[in-house]
Amino acid sequence: MLLLLAVLIAAPSLAQEPSTLPEKSEFVWTWSKRCNGDHKLGVTIRLDSKVLYRGVLPICRGSRDAEDGRVMYHFIGGQSFQGEFHTRSTDSIEGDIWQAGGEADALILGISFDSGKQILLNTVHIAKPEKQASSTLDKGLFITTYPVADR
Numbered sequence: 001m002l003l004l005l006a007v008l009i010a011a012p013s014l015a016q017e018p019s020t021l022p023e024k025s026e027f028v029w030t031w032s033k034r035c036n037g038d039h040k041l042g043v044t045i046r047l048d049s050k051v052l053y054r055g056v057l058p059i060c061r062g063s064r065d066a067e068d069g070r071v072m073y074h075f076i077g078g079q080s081f082q083g084e085f086h087t088r089s090t091d092s093i094e095g096d097i098w099q100a101g102g103e104a105d106a107l108i109l110g111i112s113f114d115s116g117k118q119i120l121l122n123t124v125h126i127a128k129p130e131k132q133a134s135s136t137l138d139k140g141l142f143i144t145t146y147p148v149a150d151r
Helices: 002-015
Strands: 028-031 039-047 050-062 070-076 092-102 107-114 119-127 133-138 141-147
Touching: 028 092, 028 107, 039 092, 039 107, 050 070, 050 092, 107 141, 119 133, 119 141
Parallel strands: none
Antiparallel strands: 028 050, 039 050, 039 141, 070 092, 092 107, 107 119, 133 141
16 A cells, blocks of 8 residues: 555656657757758749849758758849848848748748848748748848759
8 A cells, every 4th residue: 555655646756757858849940961951942032033042951850959051142232121221233242041940840041131331131031841932021022942852
């Protein structure tokens, strides 16, 4: 009887012990050089009809601490951002894409543009690794993400 009482008292505390194995639901989409290429996400950023960036990102499911993806690219200015920040055609604009977060069904990409003197735009896009997603980042500025199949 005493043994049964000890088991009944200890059972609830044992059930509350945290597991050392990650739950499947803890895995999120990540963009990382550690991803082995099983999944790829295509990214196209356009300003009106001009392609500013086109690339393919290695993505996979993993823990949040695996997020280390980042891409930088440059293009010529001559447009306004957010109706407030004007650039000249002699300005070199730096575009930056990074992983801002991850969820079980989405990859959150941060996108920014910088003239070297001013941050022109800083925003996010919710990418769906298993289907195409598009966002308007600013007037005439668009991002499209899409799954890329291996050939």
